[in-house]
Amino acid sequence: MTRIHDSKYALHLPSTRLAGTVILAFSLLVGCTLLAPKPYVFHGMSFQDPVTAPDFTLIDQNHQTVSLRDFRGKIVLLFFGFTNCPDACPATLGTWSKVHDLLEEKVEHIRFIMITVDPERDTPERLAKHLSMFNSEFIGLSGSIAELEHLAQDYNAYFQKVDVGSAAGYLVNHTTLTYVVDLNGNLVLAHRSYEILPHELAEDLEYLLKGHS
Amino acid sequence: MKTMVKLHGTISVILRKTLLPLVIVSLGGAITIAGCTVSHTDSGMDANQIGRESAHDHADHTMSSDGIKDGVTISHEELRIQNLWARPAFKGANSAVYLNLHNHGKNAERFLGATSEFAKAVEIHEINMEGDLMIMSPVLNGIEIPANGSIELVSGGYHLMLIDLQSDLHEDDHFPLALQFEQSGQVIVDVLVAQP
Secondary structure, eight states, X not given: OHHHHHHHHHHHHHHHHHHHHHHHHHHHHHHHHHHSOOOOOOSSEEEEEEEEOOOOEEEETTSOEEEGGGGTTSEEEEEEEOTXXXXXXXXXXXXXXXXXXXXXXXXXXXXXXXXXXXXXXXOHHHHHHHHHTTOTTOEEEEOOHHHHHHHHHHTTOOEEEEOOSOTTOOEEEEEOXXXXXXXXXXXXXXXXXXTOOHHHHHHHHHHHHTTOO | OHHHHHHXXXXXXXXXXHHHHHHHHHHXXXXXXXXXXXXXXXXXXXXXXXXXXXXXXXXXHHHHHHSOTTOOOEEETTEEEEEEEEOOBOTTSOEEEEEEEEEOSXXXXXEEEEEOTTEEEEEEXXXXXXXXXXXXXXXXXXXXXXXXXXXXXXXXXXXXXXXXXXXXXXXXXXXXXXXXXXTTEXXXXXXXXXXX
């Protein structure tokens, strides 16, 4: 009887092998599909053809000369704003402040730079005081109007003084993007101030910190 | 003895038929995990970390988009004032105040602006976006609050601009602000300084 059963089993063996192979292949396929990392999708807007971020040399809040090339090997966040700006600029700096905390020790590889679009009023001292309300490690840069206009143009940014009869004096309309320069000095991303959330910006930066672009 | 042999043979067949595919599937799964783990381990760790960040940041997002949810609600006649807060700023700089105004009345109300001893001037300003260009302009004739309707002064929209602060405004400070309405007159509120 045992042999009969054995022979029956032997008869079924090829089909069991086939079934096993199919199951193995199926489980490999399903498993790999489920476990394979999905391609990362940036929260910010990616530049289709990343270019080397236009370099600049400006003066920081400590009266020191600063160039973008000084930060090669770091990720750099750039924003064009001004200290008298009551809404978009502090909203951006507030987001950066949260990002700074979220990244913990990784933040040593990131530089946060606000470039003023109001050099007449934004002295280095005023920039220093303003930025210290968010994070004293943030860098505030200023230069001549001509230098700043040229730089804004390089980044496809824009700013314009307007007199709208405010007691605040003139206001400055400006683009409100945060530009991200990767570890290799390439301009790779831009984030909208009113849309990006701190954890989203932090995720994009963490991804870039791994050397992706 | 014969029965035992038969029983043993039957169990053997059952075990082979049921367990073998299970073993194959398990092995397949193990191979799959082993094969996919190299690239997954890295992102898996990050996913955990980002998860913590998301949870940590959730409250912040609620605050930044809607103002301070737990802010004081002030009722005055037909008006309800909520989510009142101001941005930190130093003496001589500008700040912004945000709030929601609800009019319970049967008649429309008009929010005319505000004054404060903590600022040289207070103006209603409006932000408009043209693509990525931010355009800010004063609102000269106030904002209508429809009968049984609301207006919101939030980041990226309307705000009260505090011009030339007379003292520093630090996080958690409070300061008085006198809101002006066409029908309801003056309503003095206490504004919390917060970093959303």
